[in-house]
Every structure is written in structure tokens, then in C-alpha cells.
Amino acid sequence: MMLENLEPVKMIRTCKVRTLKEGLSDSDAKLLDGYLADSDTWTPHRLAKALGSKGLKIDHRQISQHRDLMCSCSDILS
Numbered sequence: 001m002m003l004e005n006l007e008p009v010k011m012i013r014t015c016k017v018r019t020l021k022e023g024l025s026d027s028d029a030k031l032l033d034g035y036l037a038d039s040d041t042w043t044p045h046r047l048a049k050a051l052g053s054k055g056l057k058i059d060h061r062q063i064s065q066h067r068d069l070m071c072s073c074s075d076i077l078s
């Protein structure tokens with residue numbers, strides 16, 4: 001028997017949002033959290049574009065993953 005104690009493999013992805021936030025000041029990081037929480041105003045595309053205009057490169061898919069807790073943050077925080 002080799003399948004005992006089988007556990008689902010967690011998808012560990014490096015989270016660009018987290019990396020990006022670590023490079024920000026506390027106040028900017030809080031602002032970013034606010035934008036991330038406001039998904040009505042800030043679709044992933046809009047947010048990625050706006051951040052890009054500030055010189056912060058991030059892919060909208062990485063924002064989606066972060067919001068959906070499909071990124072590595074959810075593992076780190078839990």
C-alpha cells in the first residue's frame with residue numbers, strides 16, 4: 001500500500017503582489033490593500049495598468065490569483 005495518508009498537493013506560487021508590497025512604504029502597502037479589496041473599482045486589468053504607470057510592473061493574472069487566494073500568500077498567512 002502506497003497511497004495511505006495521501007494529501008492534496010498545494011499549489012505554491014510566488015506571489016508578485018506580496019513581493020511588490022514588501023517594496024512599498026507602510027502607507028503605500030495599506031493603500032494597495034485597499035485597492036485590492038475594492039474589486040468593483042479595481043479590476044485586475046485596471047489595477048495592473050495603474051500600478052504599471054507608477055513603475056510597478058505586475059501582471060493582472062497575478063492580481064487575480066492573489067485576490068482569489070490562489071497565490072502563495074494564502075499559505076503563508078494561514
Ligand SMILES: [Zn+2]
Nearest residue numbers: 015066071073
Ligand atoms: Zn498573494
